[in-house]
Amino acid sequence: MAQRDGILRRRSGLPVWASIAIRVTAVLALLGLAILVHWIERDGLKDTADGHVSFLDILYFTSISITTTGYGDIVPVSDSARLFDALVVTPIRIFVVLIFLGTTYNFVIKRSWERWRMAVIQRNLSGHIIVAGYGKTGSDAVDELIARGVPASKFVVLDGDAGALARAEARGCNVMPADATRDAVLEEARIRWAESMIVAAGRDDTSILITLTARHLAPQLPISVIVKADDNEFPARAAGATTVINPVSFAGLLLASSCTGPHLADYLMDLASIRGRVALAERSVAADEVGKPLRAIATGLGLRIYRDGQPYGFAEPEAAKLEPGDTIIEIVT
Known part of the structure; x- marks a missing residue:
């Protein structure tokens, strides 16, 4: 697994690129509106340098008007031009300033606040479910628990794969890029205050090591582990797993049941899922x-x-x- 940054993350409402695109589009639209009307009303403007107002002059005048600079070399002289500057350019100027302030807030202040807020949440985590490994099995387990009414914000997903973390974050889970075999990582996930833990690291040896580390830190924590090999069930239990799931063995039981009755396997799957009757x-x-x-x-x-x-x-x-x-x-x- 990848190196950790030690800070919990949770999905934000809008992607960074989308937020930037919206702000840039809004500024360009407002600037384009001002340029268009200034060009239409160019006869109401006076250039004190050469007496001729070109399109370049319009761009220049609009830019310094929007940014409230104003050098006085180009000025509105007609009533319509002055009225447009007073009633349209001034609100545009205010909107542009607000957009820039909003951008500063969103990408500096808000993100600093969000990082601080998540750090506070992390320090006060309790009653949460730690999921070590968000592959197929781990994500299915989270989906099933969410379907049973467990809020996504209750999960803390530990994984080193950026793609897996992105999927968990999109699901609404708290995520931490981390190596769950390390004591410090599980301490940061406040394992002693967790309600339970799901270990699905994808490799039996890694899952057993995570279980051993977790049991060392939280002697009473319910830990559910998935292993793929029959001979790893005993080491997983010896490492401290409360429940050991072997999907291969379970699949064999389903196959055996289907041989003695065509509906037994269906009923067992019905029992296992909240979506059943x-x-x-x-x-x-x-x-x-x-x-x-x-x-x-x-x-x-x-x-x-x-x-x-x-x-x-x-x-x-x-x-x-x-x-x-x-x-x-x-x-x-």
Whole structure:
């Protein structure tokens, strides 16, 4: 991954080139209007040098009028020319000055302010989701979470690829060009205050190293990691991953399911995505559910509970009576 600059970034409303183009076009349009009318009203102007007002004189006179310089060598003498200067050139002059001031604000003051603001946001980050790697898998995970209602501003994407960061920034995420395997980078992303972390670096060894670094800094942080090789699942868990996803193994399960029933794979994909008719959900047991069987919950179809780190299915005796601290896995609409 590329070197970091240590400062969080978020998408701005308008590209720099577009903002410059709009301002330049506005100034040229106003200047062109003034030149056109001055040329039409050239008989109302007097050149004290040679008595003849040429097109070059018009350009010169318009320029010094707009910039409020005014040398007095060319002056309006007719009523119409003076009226145009008073009612049209003066507002144009004000607009041009405002455009220049706006440009100064946008490219100097505003950007300094925005950089300071993002630094403040970075210093106070909490409850955010860190995404290390914004390739196909990382971006799909972010898209799915956004579809589930997580605001894009909650994500902090760490990646060294400028294209990936641009896509994440366009999605509305906070981004940081950085190497997520380094302690200092994860500290700057305030990993100790993060809600969770997704690691999808594209290489198993890099993902495992990121996981190891993150676990060292945040012992309680939920970390989800994707690995491509079966023999890397154990090292990923040993590095501290809370959840290890192997897409190859999952694809094999889907293929096996499709052999025993043509609709099983479709239903599993339906469960995995928020866009399906039903979805899997995980939550803590509610106070009014304690003592009741798992099948009696009213929020969905109870499938499994986790008690003291151990899973129990809906048909097992432990699921016949919910206890405080249980985690429920259910299917909801």
